[in-house]
Amino acid sequence: MLATRVFSLVGKRAISTSACVRAHGSVVKSEDYARPSYVDRRDYPLPDVAHVRHLSASQKALKEKEKASWSSLSMDEKVELYRIQFKESFAEMNRGSNEWKTVVGAAMFFIGFTAILVILEKRYVYGPLPHTFDKEWVAMQTKRMLDLKMNPIDGLASKWDYEKKEWKK
């Protein structure tokens, strides 16, 4: 009984400790998705916040220099200011990927797998076709359809030349 009491105390401690680690253990940040956030979106060109929120000393100095005339900024400084504001440029965010090859490959694989199943089915599961699918029967059937003048307007019988007894050219 004492042992179980000790065990439950240790157990409770372990659970609370791990909960604390989950909440405050990660050093980076806990995302609060209710606050304005940064997004790289083609249809939202000016995100709500800058990409870099905590500027280093040199970056802060650069921001001060930005308040003066921009013609005094070098190209590198302009790029640095851009990268403070934005994570990816339009060209970078719109870049294509090779994902389509994976998708097409996976689709073809599954189609092929299904084809194997269908072939095995036809070979091992299905019985023979009815005798009405034999070539001779189909020929007799077609002759009967022509004799009955079935679909004579633009269907089967319209394609048969009844005088010459052959298919129309």
Add this chain to the structure above:
Amino acid sequence: MATPAQLGLQNATSPIMEELIAFHDHALMIIFLISSLVLYIMSLMLTTKLTHTSTMNAQEIEMIWTILPAIILIMIALPSLRILYMTDEFIKPYLTLKAIGHQWYWSYEYSDYEDLAFDSYIMPTYFLEPGEFRLLEVDNRTTLPMEADIRMLVSSHDVLHSWAVPSLGVKTDAIPGRLNQITLASMRPGLFYGQCSEICGSNHSFMPIVLEFIYFQDFEVWAS
């Protein structure tokens, strides 16, 4: 009957079917136009480089794409209703007969004549004469005179069936306890096939209908 892998409608044997084929072409053309327009717009939307995708005020196009579909729907509805009323036109039928659905055969009663009634079972595959059509032939065909208005009363003895002959443009539900009336008229002699069109049990696919339209004089001979 249909040829293998046929996609479209069978050729018309009755005037109503001719109207239905024309209406079908009309409605299908509208459907193709709308579908290709939508597909084209979708492809434009997927390949645009424009970035402003949140719409604001678009009053004019909203008006257009409200009024235009209404007009298109009216253009479909008017011919449709015309044909609907055409099928209900009052005619003086030359002949009246009843088609009663059973599980799983049709029975026909020619009450205009004395003692003319018979059952029409499917011809099993192993009994077919050479060249006959599998799952479509019956032992007793329904003989009718061509170029005459025929009143068909369709009902059922047990469960729901449906009496359908596509080349005549006819499909009438066979409902137990109810007589549904449809008028038939064939412009050509010959055999016209149909199948039961309402699920009615295990042999629903195996209760076909064969109409044999013959000349008037021959029909009188057959009936007597």
